[in-house]
Amino acid sequence: MLQHPLVLSGQYGSPYTLKMRAVxxxxxxPFRWVLRDSRWDDLPEVPVRLIPVIVFPDVEGRTDRGHGEAMVDSSPLIMRLEGMVAERSLVPADPALAFxxxxxxxxxxxxxxxxxxxxxxxxxxxxDKAGKLLPLGQNLQVDAAxxxxxxxxxxxxxxxxxxMVGSTDANAPILEASYRRVLGILTDLFATQDFxxxxxxxxxxxGMFGQLSQLVKWDxxxxxxAAVEAPKVIHWVDRMDDLSWLEVDVADWGTLEALPSATRDLLAEAGRTYAPFMVANAAALEAGAEEVVCEIDGQEYRQAPFKYQGKCLHWLREGYAxxxxxxxxxxDAALVGTGCEVLLG
Ligand SMILES: N[C@@H](CCC(=O)N[C@@H](CS)C(=O)NCC(=O)O)C(=O)O
Structure with missing residues (x-):
């Protein structure tokens, strides 16, 4: 267990903040919650100005300006926590399933x-909702002007x-259709499983919870x-937000060979969308191209190359190697036929 509580800092309208809070x-x-950029914000310097931030206390337990270590990016944060606390791990012991x-x-x-x-x-x-609500995180007493x-x-x-993230009018049908399919796949999953x-x-x-906390409950x-098509997903998001009550056992991990069929469908959804994008993005970055152009779900998808997502593919390939x-x-056997094979080959 940890000597001193961590600090988690972010905002309520931030998917990655709610992801880390749920983790x-x-x-x-134990953690202390700090609304980023509010009058309670006493965080040390961060490497990149993103939310969420986790501050790891110094030996005296201090986390305020000049003390402790502030870190961003939820996935590496999750893995750092894995190295600090063993109980209730997010990572199954089977490395293939973990991958x-x-x-x-x-x-x-x-x-x-x-x-x-x-x-x-x-x-x-x-x-309109985001424009009115998001600034309140900094100051609830803000006046009308x-x-x-x-x-x-x-x-x-x-x-x-x-x-920058691909939300253009031309790409909109691709992004919106994918969201609706994810809702359908998760609804299928919840017919037999909780996770x-x-x-x-x-x-x-x-990860799913973070984005869905906004999609099905905020925007x-x-x-x-979601209210019409996927009430079960809305309920699941409520559960995921605080699973401190859930008792878990090592035996509760499934096996890669018996992955729920809906989870396989989710991998196929990734193979239809995420995989062609990630591969084309990495190629565009390598070629120094100005635009990523790829086919997603039979349609042309375009956006500027995204550096961080190039790194993500690199990390994924490192993990596989x-x-x-x-x-x-x-x-390979779990991914065959999903379209995700291109990520690793
Ligand atoms: N890869 C990061 C992404 C975090 C991120 O993109 N945060 C956004 C808000 S949710 C942000 O802080 N953007 C900075 C800005 O909008 O100025 C993670 O996994 O935590």
Whole structure:
């Protein structure tokens, strides 16, 4: 167990912040919550100005400015916590199963985030809600004139960044169809299971939860879709938010060979969308191209290359290469026919 509580800092409208909060709650790791950029924000310097931030205390337990170590990026944060606390791990002991789970996490973090950002900043009702609500994280006492200024600033900035993540009018049908298919696949999953790998949550579940916490519970347009098409997904998101009550056992991990069929469908969804994008993105980065152009689900998809997602594919390939030969064969067998094969070959 940890000597001193960590700090988790972020915002309520941030999918990755809620992902990390859910991880800490499920893992029963004590933390102090700090609203980023509010008057309670006393965080030390961060390497990159992103949320969420976790501050690891110094030996005296200090986490305020000048003390402790601040870190961003939820996936490496999750793995750092794995090295610090053994109980209620998110990583199954079977390395091949753990690899597929890490892939599912990346699909959520790097693909499902596109529909999430898209719905928030492409639809008028969603823009309006986000423009009014998001600035309140900094200051609840903001007056009307100030609120108006912040509304204009944040909506203009975020709408301006739409194309960066692929939320263009041309790509919209691809992103929206993928969101609806994910809702359908998860609804199928919940007919027999509670989590992607079976009876206890892994990294994939928390990744999905992060994006869905916004899609099905925060942004009006995708929320309305989920209310009609996927009530079970809405309920699951409520559960995932705080799983501190769930008792788990090693035996609750499923096996790679008996992956729920809906989880296989989710891998096939990734093979249809995430995989061609990730591969084309890495190729565009390598070629120094100005645009990623690829075919997703029979349609042309275009966006500017995204450096971080190039790194994600690199990490995925490193993880695959680090597996024993027999485990690579098992991963290959799990992915065959899903379209995810291109990620590793
Ligand atoms: N890869 C990071 C992504 C975090 C991220 O993209 N955070 C967004 C908000 S959810 C952010 O802080 N953006 C900075 C900005 O909008 O200025 C993770 O996994 O945590």
């Amino acid at each position: 800490l709650r499920y893992r029963r790791i 597929v789970d890490a892939l599912l996490e990346d699909v959520a973090d790097e693909w499902l985030t596109k529909p999430m950002y898209h719905y928030r900043w492409a639809y008028e009702a969603d823009i 100030q609120a108006r200024k912040m509304y204009d600033f944040i909506t203009r900035r975020q709408i301006g960044r739409r194309a 992607l790998l079976g009876s206890r949550p892994g990294r994939g579940d928390f 009006p347009t995708p929320m309305a879709i 680090a597996l024993a030969g027999s485990d690579r064969t098992r991963v």
